[in-house]
Amino acid sequence: MTTAPASAFPVELTDLVREHVREIPDFPAPGVLFRDITPLLADGPAFGALVRGLADKYRGHVDAVAGLESRGFILAAPLALELGVGMITVRKAGRLPGPVVGVDYALEYGTARMELRPDTVTEGQRVLIIDDVLATGGTGAAAVQLVERSGGEVVALAMLLELAALSGRTKLDGHRVDSVLIY
Numbered sequence: 038m039t040t041a042p043a044s045a046f047p048v049e050l051t052d053l054v055r056e057h058v059r060e061i062p063d064f065p066a067p068g069v070l071f072r073d074i075t076p077l078l079a080d081g082p083a084f085g086a087l088v089r090g091l092a093d094k095y096r097g098h099v100d101a102v103a104g105l106e107s108r109g110f111i112l113a114a115p116l117a118l119e120l121g122v123g124m125i126t127v128r129k130a131g132r133l134p135g136p137v138v139g140v141d142y143a144l145e146y147g148t149a150r151m152e153l154r155p156d157t158v159t160e161g162q163r164v165l166i167i168d169d170v171l172a173t174g175g176t177g178a179a180a181v182q183l184v185e186r187s188g189g190e191v192v193a194l195a196m197l198l199e200l201a202a203l204s205g206r207t208k209l210d211g212h213r214v215d216s217v218l219i220y
């Protein structure tokens with residue numbers, strides 16, 4: 038029997054996130070239960086507590102925060118500022134001027150390609166990757182490849198929400214995955 042992963046964060050932070058996430062059935066496609074974080078972002082004290090709670094875990098241990106477009110950017114920018122480090126942007130295809138490295142991958146709904154400018158990562162830099170949702174793990178795995186191919190060392194992947202039924206962790210084998218709320 039496999040044990041479900043536990044949240045890597047204090048229960049107060051997990052509860053705060055749970056209370057502010059909305060569930061929308063059949064969005065953006067039939068059969069998908071969409072986890073909407075907009076109520077969390079719209080609540081100033083809750084958003085602030087989330088960013089401080091994330092920062093408390095990584096302060097002094099990371100040199101940069103890599104955000105994954107789009108919703109990962111919303112978390113990465115304030116977290117990088119709170120930690121006093123820079124932010125690396127991992128972007129959807131065609132949005133970054135070259136030179137870029139890129140990886141194609143499959144999503145829960147659709148396909149995608151992520152790109153990164155390798156000159157935004159320094160050799161040996163300790164990088165925290167952050168995103169809002171870990172679903173099938175394709176996006177996170179693509180980001181790991183891009184950061185590592187650019188010379189960075191992935192310290193951990195921080196995920197606001199993890200959809201455990203989609204087994205995203207298996208694509209991130211060997212990397213530390215810290216999720217705030219696991220469904």
Ligand SMILES: O=P(O)(O)OC[C@H]1O[C@H](OP(=O)(O)OP(=O)(O)O)[C@H](O)[C@@H]1O
Nearest residue numbers: 106107108144145171172173174175176
């Ligand atoms: O683990 P995976 O199966 O790869 O899925 C997770 C990704 O899916 C969503 O991105 P999406 O590009 O759908 O939307 P966004 O632009 O709103 O962030 C989400 O924000 C994650 O980045």
Ligand SMILES: Nc1ncnc2[nH]cnc12
Nearest residue numbers: 070071072073145170172
């Ligand atoms: N079920 C879901 N809800 C919100 N964002 C997602 N990204 C991938 N799957 C998702």
